Amino acid sequence: MSELQAYAQQALQLIDLTSLNLDDTEQTIIDLCTAANTDYGHVAAVCVYPKFVALARGTLDKLGLTDVKVATVTNFPSGEESLTTIIKETNKAVADGADEVDVVLPYRAFMKGDLEHCEQVLTKSKAACGDKTLLKVIIESGEMLDDSFIKAASEFAIDCGVDFIKTSTGKVPVNATLEAADIMLAAINTNNPNVGFKAAGGIRTANEAKSYLKLAEDKLGKDWINPAHFRFGASSLLGNLVDCLNGKQTASETGTSTY
Numbered sequence: 400m401s402e403l404q405a406y407a408q409q410a411l412q413l414i415d416l417t418s419l420n421l422d423d424t425e426q427t428i429i430d431l432c433t434a435a436n437t438d439y440g441h442v443a444a445v446c447v448y449p450k451f452v453a454l455a456r457g458t459l460d461k462l463g464l465t466d467v468k469v470a471t472v473t474n475f476p477s478g479e480e481s482l483t484t485i486i487k488e489t490n491k492a493v494a495d496g497a498d499e500v501d502v503v504l505p506y507r508a509f510m511k512g513d514l515e516h517c518e519q520v521l522t523k524s525k526a527a528c529g530d531k532t533l534l535k536v537i538i539e540s541g542e543m544l545d546d547s548f549i550k551a552a553s554e555f556a557i558d559c560g561v562d563f564i565k566t567s568t569g570k571v572p573v574n575a576t577l578e579a580a581d582i583m584l585a586a587i588n589t590n591n592p593n594v595g596f597k598a599a600g601g602i603r604t605a606n607e608a609k610s611y612l613k614l615a616e617d618k619l620g621k622d623w624i625n626p627a628h629f630r631f632g633a634s635s636l637l638g639n640l641v642d643c644l645n646g647k648q649t650a651s652e653t654g655t656s657t658y
């Protein structure tokens with residue numbers, strides 16, 4: 400196994416295999432759950448809109464994929480739903496069997512200084528998740544006006560007691576970047592290494608995944624990287640990793656490592 404294949408194997412088990420498209424159907428979600436298992440093992444989770452949580456759980460269980468988690472999203476993607484709507488969505492997702500809820504930080508409100516609203520969203524979402532469902536907070540790093548907001552939002556979310564901080568919705572022009580990941584991983588390292596990190600949006604190749612994994616190794620150590628601490632939110636990374644593991648790819652198809 401090459402070094403890149405070793406990273407591809409590691410990345411595969413860290414994927415939140417995502418389908419968050421407005422035209423998703425029940426069949427899309429069944430196909431997503433089926434794709435969650437590969438010859439090289441299964442992904443960490445599938446990530447779907449709230450209305451598909453129960454279907455995803457039922458489908459994964461029928462396929463014998465009981466260890467694959469179901470993640471969903473709230474306040475997504477704008478970050479501008481009311482607190483009441485966010486908590487209603489969270490309660491329903493938990494009741495339907497969501498293992499993880501990815502809530503969008505009200506990032507525009509955060510940058511305007513409305514920290515009280517942001518705190519309410521995060522702490523009340525965490526309370527609604529209870530002690531069995533993880534709360535992952537999407538900072539939307541690509542929309543932050545400068546890097547200081549990425550650091551501040553990461554630290555704010557960690558202080559609010561969330562389980563993961565996540566870069567992006569995948570729905571804005573700039574999604575996961577190594578620069579944002581570096582700032583967020585540093586915030587985790589300094590403030591609470593029990594908090595996890597999720598790189599999401601635009602990650603499509605084995606070499607890109609390797610770059611994020613090497614960054615996390617450098618910041619928090621190899622042993623820190625496991626599904627409890629590190630995820631890739633991605634809709635089209637899995638196929639590239641499997642091709643890499645099959646030895647089917649040329650160097651250009653595995654992408655360029657930038658770290």
Ligand SMILES: O=C[C@H](O)COP(=O)(O)O
Nearest residue numbers: 569599600601632633634
């Ligand atoms: O949270 C995950 C993202 O929405 C996935 O983005 P992607 O479709 O660019 O992989």
